[in-house]
Amino acid sequence: MKALRWLIVSGALFAAAASPRVASAAGSVAPLTLAEVVALATANNPTVEQIVAQLDAARADLAVARAVANPEFEWRETRLDEAPPGEDASSREFGIVQPVELWGKRRARIAAANAALSAAEFAATAGQRELVAGVTSSYINVLSAQRALSLSEAALAGQRGIEEIAVQRVNAGEAPEIDRIRARTETLRAMRGAQDCQLDLFRAREELMTLCGRQLPSDFILADILADPLPPWTGADQREQMLEGNPELLQAGAVTEFNARAVRAEARAWWPDVHIGLGMEQASGERSWNAAIGIALPFWQRNQGGVMASNAAWRSARAEETRLRQQLAAELSIRTQEYETARLQAEAFVDVLQSAAEALRIETLLYREGEADFIALLEAQRAARDTEQEYLETLRTAHTARAELTRITGTGGVAQ
DSSP states (O other): HHHHHHHHHHHHHHHHSSSSOOBBBSSOOOOHHHHOOOOOOOOOOHHHHHHHHHHHHHHHHHHHHOOOOOOOOEEEEEOOOOTTTSSSOEEEEEEEEEOOOOOOHHHHHHHHHHHHHHOOOOOOOOHHHHHHHHHHHHHHHHHHHHHHHHHHHHHHHHHHHHHHHHHOOOOOOTTHHHHHHHHHHHHHHHHHHHHHHHHHHHHHHHHHHHHHOOOOOTTOOOOOOSSSSSOOOOOOOHHHHHHHHHHHHHHHHHHHHHHHHHHHHHHHTTSOOOOEEEEEEETTEEEEEEEEEEEOSSOOOOHHHHHHHHHHHHHHHHHHHHHHHHHHHHHHHHHHHHHEEEHHHHHHHHHHHHHHHHHHHHHHHHTTTTTOOHHHHHHHHHHHHHHHHHHHHHHHHHHHHHHHHHHHHTSSSOOO
């Protein structure tokens, strides 16, 4: 188990060391990549220690299953009330009894423990993949919150500029007083939006910090992957990948196998152990040796309850495996559609963003020159802002869905 812990932790540290932190020309720390953040989480998140502990417990159960019963030693001394003159007035007996378990019974128990260990190993892999997927999602959330904050701050700056224009036109008698009120209201709304975005970013950073075991620097910077290309998800054999590589499904299969073997172990649990004994008795100066073989007679109790319970557990595990397979197949289809839809929407938004920004620029100029009213300017501003927010949400959805697809198919957990 020490070896597994070393592999998990040292692998994460190696990944972090492979991309050392370097200072930029301005002296600031270079942004952390997704792979580096995942490495920190793998090395420091308490989930890893839980995984190691669960594997230790499964290995301990296997050691118990393989253990051989200890021999029993018995000593007895009896004092005789009457004894002939000159003879020892005591009687002594000792013996050693070794329980011997029938091989088929022990073999079935060891096979069940081995299957339980396999299930624990797949559970460990699933736990690690789940951690990686969680870190990836949190990483994307931080980037999205950062981008949303930048957009809100830019919108606030733009709105303040519009308010200045409105105030100037109202003071010059070129616009009604209501424009000043509307402009001020929009500025306050933009200020509240920026504050909300700051809070969202704080929450996202805290979540990522927690997943990394609080080992990220307080002023950490992340490499932006939101602008990375979003290639089509080309996986014609996705279902086969899922069946062969999804650790949750492999774990469920291992649990079913464990319960099947547990049925065999319980069916043989009533087989009686053989007790082989060797003893010596000394009394009245005479010594005698004896040997004995004992075996229980299973007339009434043959572990009927244990067999019934293990059969029920096996049927339940088999049904759970089927349910999980169906659920993952549906989730795979949904996530694939979700990713492809978001990817295509993100591509379509590029032209819309440019058009909305240009419309806002033109309406601002027209309002400054008195050739457009304030309502038209507000509509152009809100359209530009909504378009940017929708584009950002589309990017977040696409990257998150892709990360989930790699987790479901068992091909990774970090979006490539």
